[in-house]
Amino acid sequence: VTEGRAPTTAELLDGCAREAIHIPEAVQPFGAVVGVDAGGRVVLWSQTAGLVLGESAGPADLGGLDLARALPGLEGALAAAGPGGRARARAVVGDGEVEVTVLGDVQAGATPVVLVDLEPDPDAPVPVDEVAATQLALLAASSAADLLDHLVVEVRGHLGFDRVMAYRFDPDWNGEVVAEARRDDLDPYLGLRYPASDIPPQARAMYRRTPSRVIPDVDAPTVPLVHLDPAISSPADLSRSIVRAVSPVHLEYLRAMGVRASMSLALVVDGELWGLVACHHVDGPHRPGPSRRRAAEALVQLASARLESLGAIDRFERRTEAGAALARLRGRLEAADDLLAAVVTSPEVLDLLDAVGVTVSIDGHVGSMGTSRPVADALALLGAGEGGPDGVAPGDDVEVHASAALPAPVTWSGPGLVAPPGALAVGLGEARSWIVWWRPELIEEVRWAGDPGTKVVVDDGEGGVRLGPRRSFAAYAERVTGRSRDWDAHDRWVAGRVAAQVQAVLAGRLRSRQAARWAVQRILDDASGVPGGVEVAVRSQPAGDDPAGGDWFDVVPLPNGAVALAVGDVAGHGFGLASTMTHLRHALRAYLVAYGDAAVALEHLGVLVRHLVPGQLATALVCVISADGREVSVASTGHLPPFVVAADEVRVVATGVAPAVGMRRRNEVPTVVEPLGPGDVVVMVTDGLVERRGERLDDALAALRADLDGVRGASAETVADAAAAGRLGTATDDVTVVAFRAVPR
Amino acid sequence: VENDFRIETVDDDRGRWLRVHGDLDDAAAPALVKAAGDSPPERGVMVVDLSRCAFLDSGGVRALVAVAEHHVRLSVVVVAPTTSPARLVIDIVGLAEAVPVVERAGDVGDGRPPRAS
Numbered sequence: 001v002t003e004g005r006a007p008t009t010a011e012l013l014d015g016c017a018r019e020a021i022h023i024p025e026a027v028q029p030f031g032a033v034v035g036v037d038a039g040g041r042v043v044l045w046s047q048t049a050g051l052v053l054g055e056s057a058g059p060a061d062l063g064g065l066d067l068a069r070a071l072p073g074l075e076g077a078l079a080a081a082g083p084g085g086r087a088r089a090r091a092v093v094g095d096g097e098v099e100v101t102v103l104g105d106v107q108a109g110a111t112p113v114v115l116v117d118l119e120p121d122p123d124a125p126v127p128v129d130e131v132a133a134t135q136l137a138l139l140a141a142s143s144a145a146d147l148l149d150h151l152v153v154e155v156r157g158h159l160g161f162d163r164v165m166a167y168r169f170d171p172d173w174n175g176e177v178v179a180e181a182r183r184d185d186l187d188p189y190l191g192l193r194y195p196a197s198d199i200p201p202q203a204r205a206m207y208r209r210t211p212s213r214v215i216p217d218v219d220a221p222t223v224p225l226v227h228l229d230p231a232i233s234s235p236a237d238l239s240r241s242i243v244r245a246v247s248p249v250h251l252e253y254l255r256a257m258g259v260r261a262s263m264s265l266a267l268v269v270d271g272e273l274w275g276l277v278a279c280h281h282v283d284g285p286h287r288p289g290p291s292r293r294r295a296a297e298a299l300v301q302l303a304s305a306r307l308e309s310l311g312a313i314d315r316f317e318r319r320t321e322a323g324a325a326l327a328r329l330r331g332r333l334e335a336a337d338d339l340l341a342a343v344v345t346s347p348e349v350l351d352l353l354d355a356v357g358v359t360v361s362i363d364g365h366v367g368s369m370g371t372s373r374p375v376a377d378a379l380a381l382l383g384a385g386e387g388g389p390d391g392v393a394p395g396d397d398v399e400v401h402a403s404a405a406l407p408a409p410v411t412w413s414g415p416g417l418v419a420p421p422g423a424l425a426v427g428l429g430e431a432r433s434w435i436v437w438w439r440p441e442l443i444e445e446v447r448w449a450g451d452p453g454t455k456v457v458v459d460d461g462e463g464g465v466r467l468g469p470r471r472s473f474a475a476y477a478e479r480v481t482g483r484s485r486d487w488d489a490h491d492r493w494v495a496g497r498v499a500a501q502v503q504a505v506l507a508g509r510l511r512s513r514q515a516a517r518w519a520v521q522r523i524l525d526d527a528s529g530v531p532g533g534v535e536v537a538v539r540s541q542p543a544g545d546d547p548a549g550g551d552w553f554d555v556v557p558l559p560n561g562a563v564a565l566a567v568g569d570v571a572g573h574g575f576g577l578a579s580t581m582t583h584l585r586h587a588l589r590a591y592l593v594a595y596g597d598a599a600v601a602l603e604h605l606g607v608l609v610r611h612l613v614p615g616q617l618a619t620a621l622v623c624v625i626s627a628d629g630r631e632v633s634v635a636s637t638g639h640l641p642p643f644v645v646a647a648d649e650v651r652v653v654a655t656g657v658a659p660a661v662g663m664r665r666r667n668e669v670p671t672v673v674e675p676l677g678p679g680d681v682v683v684m685v686t687d688g689l690v691e692r693r694g695e696r697l698d699d700a701l702a703a704l705r706a707d708l709d710g711v712r713g714a715s716a717e718t719v720a721d722a723a724a725a726g727r728l729g730t731a732t733d734d735v736t737v738v739a740f741r742a743v744p745r
Numbered sequence: 746v747e748n749d750f751r752i753e754t755v756d757d758d759r760g761r762w763l764r765v766h767g768d769l770d771d772a773a774a775p776a777l778v779k780a781a782g783d784s785p786p787e788r789g790v791m792v793v794d795l796s797r798c799a800f801l802d803s804g805g806v807r808a809l810v811a812v813a814e815h816h817v818r819l820s821v822v823v824v825a826p827t828t829s830p831a832r833l834v835i836d837i838v839g840l841a842e843a844v845p846v847v848e849r850a851g852d853v854g855d856g857r858p859p860r861a862s
Contacts (some may be wrong), residue, residue, distance in 0.1 A: 284857055571807040
């Protein structure tokens with residue numbers, strides 16, 4: 001405690017958590033501790049040792065005593081324990097029996113000292129048959145609740161305490177009474193919760209070393225240790241000793257609760273402290289002897305093992321159940337055209353995680369289902385900026401971010417009074433791809449054993465202050481809001497599986513799309529190369545998930561020195577279109593080379609479609625730029641007209657009306673000849689660039705024209721960029737932009 | 746003009762009237778072909794009214810052409826007012842060269858509005 005100012009509650013709580021409870025230098029009076037050197041000579045003892053050993057010499061004079069002679073059976077126990085090991089034996093001393101427990105070395109130095117617990121046992125060992133019958137009953141329990149209900153009754157039967165409870169720790173180390181056996185006249189504690197600070201971290205750690213602790217009388221004075229040579233044995237680590245003196249804070253806590261004697265046994269599951277079996281006696285001191293305690297410990301250990309196997313069975317069953325739903329989901333996702341839509345319409349996605357909503361982002365495209373919070377809340381949880389988490393790889397070791405108590409958003413307009421406070425997020429292995437599940441608020445009435453906020457500061461009797469336990473244990477009801485049901489290990493596992501499935505489907509699609517795009521790109525790139533005298537810039541993009549669309553473009557040098565540039569669009573979607581598209585593209589270039597005329601080539605293309613691919617419809621636009629670059633001949637079949645980006649204006653070329661290819665048997669296609677100034681850029685686009693649901697096509701064309709107006713006089717590349725900028729990202733159909741101009745040869 | 750695609754079908758003594766609501770796109774095209782071809786009248790008109798159609802793409806145009814070509818014994822007519830979203834697309838692709846396009850449903854036949862038979 002800092003000089004000159006009062007310590008804060010936080011400092012006092014910290015002090016409580018740091019109290020060195022393992023080296024109290026004292027024991028409880030119901031037994032004794034002795035330390036012996038390698039020669040079996042006593043070098044340290046508690047002042048109760050003489051009484052336990054029946055030595056008439058008195059408590060202060062055990063130095064150098066040959067313990068093996070005083071305590072028949074010790075030699076065997078020491079031999080069984082081996083160096084540093086532990087062992088237990090019973091020895092007859094005078095008229096009674098003493099349980100002898102070799103606790104191992106307290107010193108790793110040149111002079112090892114072996115600590116030994118000594119405790120008189122008033123009882124005969126509990127017959128094995130008696131314990132075995134109870135064990136069978138515990139093994140038959142089909143649930144944790146059933147098991148613990150049995151356990152507390154049996155432990156009370158063996159130990160005779162007024163009250164025996166099973167606590168379970170929550171993830172924050174608060175304990176809840178989940179089973180109880182008690183004297184009929186005592187108030188029930190079942191369902192009460194005890195805050196984590198009631199059992200500080202070092203006390204929890206102690207339970208891992210000594211799975212039980214007994215305090216036969218909270219009012220009994222402690223007995224100090226005596227060291228023959230304090231230099232080699234002080235202070236002695238008594239963590240393993242059953243008679244170790246208890247922290248005064250803990251004794252005060254027990255007294256405040258009205259407890260005179262207590263015992264607790266650890267429930268350890270999967271290597272973790274799962275809970276405690278806590279025993280209280282209220283009317284007076286109570287000490288069940290070591291034999292009875294051994295029997296109770298055996299039951300608690302068996303119950304721990306049974307809890308572990310019930311947990312494993314439960315995990316297995318939940319995973320099996322989830323497996324069927326995961327398989328259904330996988331089928332849906334693989335069959336879906338639109339993966340994002342499939343995720344946010346599959347009921348399994350919500351059911352598997354017991355969620356009310358889900359938000360999914362795939363490559364920045366966001367969809368949601370049920371009651372979901374805004375994307376910003378999801379990103380905040382993911383701990384990432386705009387782009388979402390990078391490099392998160394789902395799988396069995398998937399990175400999951402979860403919270404049961406996400407702060408409420410400033411405003412909430414969704415269904416329900418409050419936004420879902422529970423959120424579990426998982427990445428999909430790529431930037432801007434993730435899933436977040438939402439869980440609703442679960443208002444819970446928690447009954448604390450006393451108001452956990454009322455620890456009191458007390459005088460420690462040595463001129464300082466420390467934190468005392470709360471004085472009142474009257475049930476204190478707290479209404480917990482702003483929290484959802486907690487996300488457990490199973491939820492994390494399921495989220496990882498869902499993420500892995502979505503990712504696998506995504507990866508498969510990416511591979512097939514890349515392969516198809518590569519194939520189509522090879523076909524489109526197969527132009528004879530752009531001839532001299534023309535600068536051409538192309539921007540193209542297939543629709544959404546389609547591997548290849550119906551759009552095409554072409555550059556065809558003609559025998560007379562002119563160059564034909566074409567764009568086309570076959571109606572429809574899907575991979576089959578790529579075949580029709582390449583068919584039409586090759587036919588058109590053949591007609592262009594054969595006839596040297598855009599309109600005639602398109603008329604022949606119409607006949608070919610009606611004859612060879614009936615039912616197909618395509619629009620096409622052909623521009624033939626003359627050898628001298630001074631004019632362009634334009635012919636269109638149902639296609640958007642081209643723009644001319646001149647130095648002083650942007651104009652639309654009025655192409656005249658000829659219907660789309662495939663619409664009529666005979667198609668007369670007009671030709672329009674447009675003069676070009678030096679550096680004028682001609683822009684051809686497909687409808688995917690400008691058609692948007694909910695927007696009028698003429699407005700979109702006007703906006704495109706305005707954008708082109710901003711790049712008058714620029715190169716074909718710059719003009720193509722101006723046309724494509726901001727439009728490729730929002731396109732739902734294939735998009736193609738071809739910009740070209742004559743340049744000096 | 747609405748966004749959810751659906752087709753209202755009315756058969757009367759003059760033929761069949763199909764009023765398209767929402768987006769007539771590639772995905773909706775089969776529904777139009779089916780609505781036209783489901784026990785069609787033996788004679789008279791087959792009117793596809795696009796005045797409530799919010800969006801028309803080339804897939805939708807292909808369906809309109811398919812309807813016209815399949816029902817050669819009927820007078821297939823498309824209704825698309827000049828101000829409708831579908832009309833500009835219809836003009837650009839030259840649909841009128843394959844199917845008559847009129848301004849209002851009242852321009853079809855005797856001018857009476859369609860009425861269930």
